[in-house]
Amino acid sequence: ExxxxxxxxxxxxxxxxxxxxxxxxxxxxxxxxxxxxxxxxGKGLEWVSVFxxxxxxxxxxSVKGRFIISRENxxxxxxxxxxxxxxxxxxxxxxxxEALNNNWFDSWGQGTLVTVSS
Amino acid sequence: xxxxxxxxxxSGSPGQSITISCTGTSSDVxxxxxxxxxxxxxxxxxxxxxxxxxxRPSGVSNRFSGSKSGNTASLTIxxxxxxxxxxxxxxxxxxxxYVFGTGTKVxxx
Numbered sequence: 001e002x003x004x005x006x007x008x009x010x011x012x013x014x015x016x017x018x019x020x021x022x023x024x025x026x027x028x029x030x031x032x033x034x035x036x037x038x039x040x041x042g043k044g045l046e047w048v049s050v051f052x053x054x055x056x057x058x059x060x061x062s063v064k065g066r067f068i069i070s071r072e073n074x075x076x077x078x079x080x081x082x083x084x085x086x087x088x089x090x091x092x093x094x095x096x097x098e099a100l101n102n103n104w105f106d107s108w109g110q111g112t113l114v115t116v117s118s
Numbered sequence: 119x120x121x122x123x124x125x126x127x128x129s130g131s132p133g134q135s136i137t138i139s140c141t142g143t144s145s146d147v148x149x150x151x152x153x154x155x156x157x158x159x160x161x162x163x164x165x166x167x168x169x170x171x172x173x174r175p176s177g178v179s180n181r182f183s184g185s186k187s188g189n190t191a192s193l194t195i196x197x198x199x200x201x202x203x204x205x206x207x208x209x210x211x212x213x214x215x216y217v218f219g220t221g222t223k224v225x226x227x
Binding site: 035037043044045046047050058060061094096099102103104105106108109110111 | 121158163169209211214216220221
């Protein structure tokens with residue numbers, strides 16, 4: 001069974017940093033691109049980043065230069081280092097598996113909540 | 119990259135059909151056949167319902183169907199059931215990035 005489990009969320013002050021983890025199991029991790037998608041309270045989904053199997057990383061302008069995605073294949077894990085956090089980064093952060101060589105998300109974790117507040 | 123435009127809410131009675139639109143631009147919806155749709159119940163993770171504009175993953179009811187014309191994609195739910203009450207989001211590939219729709223709350227009357 002495919003499983004994605006996020007961890008590392010919590011309360012952080014504006015300007016602070018936080019690192020999220022996504023642990024994967026039940027599939028050949030090295031064959032899939034893994035994404036982060038977030039959802040602010042009561043709001044819609046927003047794509048945050050991707051780490052591809054070719055070791056490419058991409059981000060939207062809203063987080064570029066502040067967030068860094070990384071991957072550790074030996075641990076079947078993807079990480080999201082979030083720096084210079086702002087109130088508007090408050091959200092549930094999901095990791096999601098991109099379907100094999102396709103541009104859609106076939107499996108999602110349960111999410112981890114990040115709250116940026118003083 | 120701006121969010122794709124969806125109606126905030128759509129409602130229908132059990133057994134009826136409803137359609138949710140998802141309007142983007144030629145840089146996303148209109149430029150790729152990589153449109154997907156996700157269902158999200160309160161407090162739960164999104165679930166894939168449609169991919170590649172109109173394909174259904176195994177296990178998803180054939181009451182769900184998708185289509186696209188120009189810069190607008192659509193999700194149709196036929197034979198509406200109480201369990202279909204949820205939020206629905208479209209998503210499009212946009213060339214090294216992805217953009218989601220604003221989301222539509224479906225209410226079963």
